[in-house]
Amino acid sequence: MQDTLSQTFSALADPTRRAILSRLRRGEASVTQLAEPFLGQMTLPGVTKHLKVLEKAGLVTKGREAQWRPCTLNVEPLKDAAAWMEEYRAHMEASLDRLGEYLKTVTSPSAPELSPPTNNESTNDRNP
Amino acid sequence: MQDTLSQTFSALADPTRRAILSRLRRGEASVTQLAEPFLGQMTLPGVTKHLKVLEKAGLVTKGREAQWRPCTLNVEPLKDAAAWMEEYRAHMEASLDRLGEYLKTVTSPSAPELSPPTNNESTNDRNP
DNA sequence: TGGTTATTTAACCTTTAGGTAAAATATGCA
DNA sequence: TGCATATTTTACCTAAAGGTTAAATAACCA
Numbered sequence: 001m002q003d004t005l006s007q008t009f010s011a012l013a014d015p016t017r018r019a020i021l022s023r024l025r026r027g028e029a030s031v032t033q034l035a036e037p038f039l040g041q042m043t044l045p046g047v048t049k050h051l052k053v054l055e056k057a058g059l060v061t062k063g064r065e066a067q068w069r070p071c072t073l074n075v076e077p078l079k080d081a082a083a084w085m086e087e088y089r090a091h092m093e094a095s096l097d098r099l100g101e102y103l104k105t106v107t108s109p110s111a112p113e114l115s116p117p118t119n120n121e122s123t124n125d126r127n128p
Numbered sequence: 129m130q131d132t133l134s135q136t137f138s139a140l141a142d143p144t145r146r147a148i149l150s151r152l153r154r155g156e157a158s159v160t161q162l163a164e165p166f167l168g169q170m171t172l173p174g175v176t177k178h179l180k181v182l183e184k185a186g187l188v189t190k191g192r193e194a195q196w197r198p199c200t201l202n203v204e205p206l207k208d209a210a211a212w213m214e215e216y217r218a219h220m221e222a223s224l225d226r227l228g229e230y231l232k233t234v235t236s237p238s239a240p241e242l243s244p245p246t247n248n249e250s251t252n253d254r255n256p
Numbered sequence: 257t258g259g260t261t262a263t264t265t266a267a268c269c270t271t272t273a274g275g276t277a278a279a280a281t282a283t284g285c286a
Numbered sequence: 287t288g289c290a291t292a293t294t295t296t297a298c299c300t301a302a303a304g305g306t307t308a309a310a311t312a313a314c315c316a
Contacts, residue, residue, distance in 0.1 A: 002143075003143055005143070005146070006141045006142060006143055006146075007141075008141075009137050009138070009140040009141035010137070010138070010141035010273095012137040012212075013130075013134045013135075013136075013137035013138035013141055014134060014273095014274085015130075015131055015133070015134055016274095018133070018134075018212070021216075022215070025215070025216070025219060030292080030293090031292070031293060031294095032291090032292065032293080042274095042275075042276095043275080043276065043277080044292090044293075044294095045275085045276075045277085045293090045294075045295085046274075046275055046276075048293070048294060048295090049273090049274070049275080050274085052294095053273090053274095064282095066282090066283055066284065066292090067282060067283040067284070067291065067292045067293075068283095068291095068292065068293085069292080069293065069294095073219065075216055075219045075220045075223055076223070078213065078216050078219075078220060079220055081213065082213050082220065084140075084146070085206065085209065085210050085213065087150070087153070088149075088153065088203055088206050091153060091201065091203045091206075092203045092206060092207055092210065095203055095204070138303095142303095142304085144304095158262080158263095159262070159263060159264095160261090160262065160263080170304095170305075170306095171305080171306065171307080172262090172263075172264095173263090173264075173265085173305085173306075173307085174304075174305060174306075176263070176264060176265090177303090177304070177305080178304085180264095181303090181304095192312095194262090194312090194313055194314065195261065195262045195263075195312060195313045195314065196261095196262065196263085196313095197262080197263065197264095
């Protein structure tokens with residue numbers, strides 16, 4: 001059994017799983033609903049497995065409602081990951097090549113306001 | 129071959145590799161120097177392998193200096209990972225349980241100043 | 257040339273990850 | 287009860303991850 005941070009990063013290291021998380025940002029969804037975008041490339045049990053990984057990592061919570069298992073996003077583990085990244089913030093800002101400036105503007109002035117997600121191309125979580 | 133984000137997260141999903149990155153924040157180091165803290169638990173070729181993973185992920189650059197291969201940190205891929213996490217920022221701030229408040233204070237007022245790393249327990253990257 | 261230090265490669269092993277197909281469960285409804 | 291829908295479990299496969307030991311390279315130095 002690995003430590004929590006490793007489990008979190010490991011859960012994030014798969015495009016299908018990231019896409020599932022991204023979908024869940026828009027709200028609760030059943031397994032079938034979550035699976036739908038992938039059924040061309042993967043079977044349902046495949047998606048179930050990914051969901052289990054996310055669940056074990058604490059990133060997704062599965063409820064029960066009749067025969068459905070409504071899944072919800074749980075960002076708690078992401079906070080630890082973000083905190084880990086914080087340590088590298090100075091280095092990231094120091095190397096202002098591609099994304100540096102972008103991140104600086106995005107994260108500093110508009111921080112505390114809970115602003116609505118500027119909705120980038122972020123449904124594009126697969127095949128980036 | 130996986131996509132870049134997956135490769136980055138996957139590289140971060142190991143405590144030894146995170147510890148190596150953490151060490152490199154303090155500056156360049158040779159393979160032997162990097163390996164030293166782990167030699168009780170792992171052999172040198174083991175560390176070499178981890179370094180190769182980090183190198184392939186673009187997080188570490190290996191130079192050549194006589195028989196040494198000085199390794200340096202490269203945060204470029206971390207920026208993409210951080211950008212991915214940005215999308216979850218609103219959710220993280222909305223759920224202000226454990227780390228929420230901490231992150232809010234850390235990332236918003238002191239953002240653009242390039243402040244020196246507050247040096248937490250962060251050498252403790254292994255066994256957290 | 258030969259020895260010493262630094263690092264990598266090769267060959268191997270075991271465990272885990274990501275998939276599948278087919279069968280089993282769970283739940284609502286006629 | 288029995289069918290329909292939603293989801294999971296089982297058993298299996300292949301490939302990759304993370305290690306190891308032993309041998310090979312690289313580069314300096316006497």
